[in-house]
Amino acid sequence: MRTVSPDPVPTDVREASERSRRLSLRYFNLFRLLLAGLFVVAGREFGLGNEAPLVFNVISIGYLAAVLALGFPDAQRRFGVDRVIALQAIIDILALSVIMWASGGYRSGMPVLMMVILAGAGLVAEGRMVLFFASIATLAVLVENAWRLAVGGHSVDFLQVGIFCTGFFGIALVARLLALRAQNNASLAAERGALLAKQQAVNERIIRDMQDGVIVASQDGRALQANPQAAVLLGLCEAGPAMIEGRRLTDIDAAFDEVLLRCDADEGRLLRIGPAGRLLRCRAVCGEPGSAAAGDTLIYLTDFEDIQRQLQQIKLAALGRLTASMAHEIRNPLSAVTQAAELLADEKRAAMQSRLVRIINDNALRIEHMIRDVLALGRREQALPEALPLAAFVAGVIDERVFRHPEEHNIVDVDIDPTLTFAIDRAHLHQILDNLLANACRHCSGKPGAVQLQALPQAGGRIVLHVRDDGPGLDEATRRHLFEPFFTTHPKGTGLGLYIARELAEANDATLELAAAGPGANFMLSGRQRP
CATH class of the missing domain: 3.30.450.20 (PAS domain)
Incomplete structure (x- = not known):
């Protein structure tokens, strides 16, 4: 079975942790230097070395020399940081133990300095070495007091000595736990800093190349x-x-x-x-x-x-497809016109002539509508938006349709606030509404109020005009192709009405879309109230 090894610690994280450790060791060496110098210069004034002055002087000078020798970076490079730390801690404990013996025992305060040394060693040492240092300090204090009791006959308070020895282990453990926590925090900070630097570099690259x-x-x-x-x-x-x-x-x-x-x-x-x-x-x-x-x-x-250049290229490509589709669409009515004209030349009956003339007129009108719609596309960039009073404008469009198609009387129901306005080109809105009303009236039930027009104001100064009908609605396949050019469900339709209506709406910073499936069809024309 294949095993996956854990991800190694990143190099920069290890380097950051090592730098933090070396900095702590530097301050710890500075404390040792001050302590050794104090022993040499003013040790006697503090009452140290009263029982063995010569031994105290020798050990103080030797301790200062050891601190100076092991405190230089050259010693760390030669022996290694971990070995230098262990050697320094052992020398510290032994030197303080000898000074404690020469100064009258534990009452000289040396055990307190040992605790400080153990706390510092716990911050810079690795692994369980700090417990080894605490054991050496405990053993040194116990041996010094036992020797004092056995040889010198001096009284010893072993309870206080035991408290000192317990304190050695307690301080060593606490210092080590704090050191581990500090190292983990430093590693986590360095790791997150490295990730942040990478993310920042990626963001800068994205922003630079966007x-x-x-x-x-x-x-x-x-x-x-x-x-x-x-x-x-x-x-x-x-x-x-x-x-x-x-x-x-x-x-x-x-x-x-x-x-x-x-x-x-x-x-x-x-x-x-x-x-x-x-x-x-x-x-x-x-x-x-x-x-x-x-x-x-x-x-x-x-x-x-x-963007305009890209849109122009897209428009030219679409115009090419539109031209090809138009050639195909115009071919059918032209064929019908040509055939009807040939038959009309040979036909002698008046009834048949009238029928053929009607065929010619219908197909010619279909071609004229198709050309008119295509020309409307060319005039798209000539939009001149103005704040039109929507209720009055819609009423005028409906009156024109009722004049041409009296059967649409009472079919359309209007619910528009007279104060609402719509920012759009007048001719464009007329063509859009005429197309939407024509589709709605064609597919509705024909009952009064079968077609409803409702305008609702929206946030941000926009307005939505709904054109609904109570017809059978549109299936999903028809909805997908509804706004495509030359797609129609009406036998005599050109398939350009809704396509051009959407184009004209977009030319006026408006949108035309079909609402979600429901009873009938619901077209929504959304735009601004002010130009």
């Missing part, structure tokens, strides 16, 4: 950061982002003031901005309150000219 320009602006409108694409779109590509960062955006172009005022708007503004005067879609997003980015504004710059 096609949109990105600018981070402060609350006073000064650019804090910018990616290279922002400099390209603004016409500052020679200087790069450095030309933008640190400057007020209004100094680059006064139009940025308008962009910053529309922060968090759902739709960006189309502006010719920057020294290059390129048409850009500018969208500003405010930083979330309470976050680190609170007060800052993120500005996205999209090259709308490039």
